[in-house]
Amino acid sequence: MDSTPRPDCGxxxxxxxxxxxxxxxxxxxxxxxxYVVDPETSHAWVPVLLPDRTLSVLDTRNIIEVQASDGP
Incomplete structure:
Protein backbone atom coordinates (compact mmCIF):
# COMPACT_ATOMS: atom_id res chain seq x y z
CA MET A 1 0.00 0.00 0.00
CA ASP A 2 1.39 3.38 -1.03
CA SER A 3 0.74 6.12 1.54
CA THR A 4 2.41 9.05 -0.22
CA PRO A 5 0.15 12.03 -0.89
CA ARG A 6 -1.01 12.85 -4.39
CA PRO A 7 -2.22 16.44 -4.08
CA ASP A 8 -4.59 18.00 -6.59
CA CYS A 9 -3.72 20.97 -8.76
CA GLY A 10 -3.82 24.18 -6.71
CA TYR A 35 1.04 13.88 -10.74
CA VAL A 36 2.87 11.35 -12.90
CA VAL A 37 4.25 8.00 -11.81
CA ASP A 38 7.81 6.96 -12.67
CA PRO A 39 7.43 3.45 -14.16
CA GLU A 40 10.83 2.31 -12.87
CA THR A 41 10.49 3.41 -9.22
CA SER A 42 6.69 3.70 -8.87
CA HIS A 43 7.24 7.11 -7.22
CA ALA A 44 4.66 9.81 -7.94
CA TRP A 45 6.00 13.24 -8.97
CA VAL A 46 4.15 16.57 -9.09
CA PRO A 47 5.01 19.90 -10.76
CA VAL A 48 5.32 22.62 -8.11
CA LEU A 49 5.50 26.41 -8.47
CA LEU A 50 7.83 27.81 -5.82
CA PRO A 51 7.58 31.26 -4.17
CA ASP A 52 10.42 32.60 -6.35
CA ARG A 53 8.34 31.61 -9.43
CA THR A 54 10.62 28.74 -10.41
CA LEU A 55 9.23 25.35 -11.32
CA SER A 56 10.26 22.12 -9.65
CA VAL A 57 9.15 18.54 -10.18
CA LEU A 58 8.90 17.02 -6.72
CA ASP A 59 8.86 13.42 -5.54
CA THR A 60 5.66 13.19 -3.49
CA ARG A 61 7.50 11.17 -0.83
CA ASN A 62 9.04 14.47 0.32
CA ILE A 63 5.63 16.07 0.99
CA ILE A 64 4.82 16.43 4.69
CA GLU A 65 1.63 18.56 4.56
CA VAL A 66 -1.07 19.30 1.98
CA GLN A 67 -3.56 22.17 2.17
CA ALA A 68 -6.36 21.82 -0.35
CA SER A 69 -7.04 24.62 -2.80
CA ASP A 70 -9.79 27.11 -1.88
CA GLY A 71 -10.82 27.59 -5.49
CA PRO A 72 -12.69 25.35 -7.95
Whole structure:
Protein backbone atom coordinates (compact mmCIF):
# COMPACT_ATOMS: atom_id res chain seq x y z
CA MET A 1 0.00 0.00 0.00
CA ASP A 2 1.39 3.38 -1.03
CA SER A 3 0.74 6.12 1.54
CA THR A 4 2.41 9.05 -0.22
CA PRO A 5 0.15 12.03 -0.89
CA ARG A 6 -1.01 12.85 -4.39
CA PRO A 7 -2.22 16.44 -4.08
CA ASP A 8 -4.59 18.00 -6.59
CA CYS A 9 -3.72 20.97 -8.76
CA GLY A 10 -3.82 24.18 -6.71
CA UNK A 11 -2.95 22.52 -3.40
CA UNK A 12 -0.38 24.26 -1.22
CA UNK A 13 2.24 21.80 -0.03
CA UNK A 14 5.01 21.83 2.54
CA UNK A 15 7.85 19.47 1.74
CA UNK A 16 11.29 18.40 2.89
CA UNK A 17 13.96 20.32 0.99
CA UNK A 18 15.90 17.77 -1.10
CA UNK A 19 18.99 20.05 -1.02
CA UNK A 20 20.82 18.89 2.12
CA UNK A 21 23.20 21.86 1.96
CA UNK A 22 20.42 24.47 2.03
CA UNK A 23 19.83 25.85 5.55
CA UNK A 24 16.04 25.83 4.98
CA UNK A 25 14.77 22.36 5.86
CA UNK A 26 11.16 22.80 4.70
CA UNK A 27 9.79 24.62 1.66
CA UNK A 28 6.31 25.47 0.38
CA UNK A 29 4.88 25.57 -3.10
CA UNK A 30 1.70 25.25 -5.16
CA UNK A 31 0.93 22.15 -7.21
CA UNK A 32 0.30 23.28 -10.79
CA UNK A 33 -0.55 20.01 -12.53
CA UNK A 34 -1.41 16.36 -12.21
CA TYR A 35 1.04 13.88 -10.74
CA VAL A 36 2.87 11.35 -12.90
CA VAL A 37 4.25 8.00 -11.81
CA ASP A 38 7.81 6.96 -12.67
CA PRO A 39 7.43 3.45 -14.16
CA GLU A 40 10.83 2.31 -12.87
CA THR A 41 10.49 3.41 -9.22
CA SER A 42 6.69 3.70 -8.87
CA HIS A 43 7.24 7.11 -7.22
CA ALA A 44 4.66 9.81 -7.94
CA TRP A 45 6.00 13.24 -8.97
CA VAL A 46 4.15 16.57 -9.09
CA PRO A 47 5.01 19.90 -10.76
CA VAL A 48 5.32 22.62 -8.11
CA LEU A 49 5.50 26.41 -8.47
CA LEU A 50 7.83 27.81 -5.82
CA PRO A 51 7.58 31.26 -4.17
CA ASP A 52 10.42 32.60 -6.35
CA ARG A 53 8.34 31.61 -9.43
CA THR A 54 10.62 28.74 -10.41
CA LEU A 55 9.23 25.35 -11.32
CA SER A 56 10.26 22.12 -9.65
CA VAL A 57 9.15 18.54 -10.18
CA LEU A 58 8.90 17.02 -6.72
CA ASP A 59 8.86 13.42 -5.54
CA THR A 60 5.66 13.19 -3.49
CA ARG A 61 7.50 11.17 -0.83
CA ASN A 62 9.04 14.47 0.32
CA ILE A 63 5.63 16.07 0.99
CA ILE A 64 4.82 16.43 4.69
CA GLU A 65 1.63 18.56 4.56
CA VAL A 66 -1.07 19.30 1.98
CA GLN A 67 -3.56 22.17 2.17
CA ALA A 68 -6.36 21.82 -0.35
CA SER A 69 -7.04 24.62 -2.80
CA ASP A 70 -9.79 27.11 -1.88
CA GLY A 71 -10.82 27.59 -5.49
CA PRO A 72 -12.69 25.35 -7.95
Missing amino acids: AIITYLNPDALDPTAFLRGVVIGA
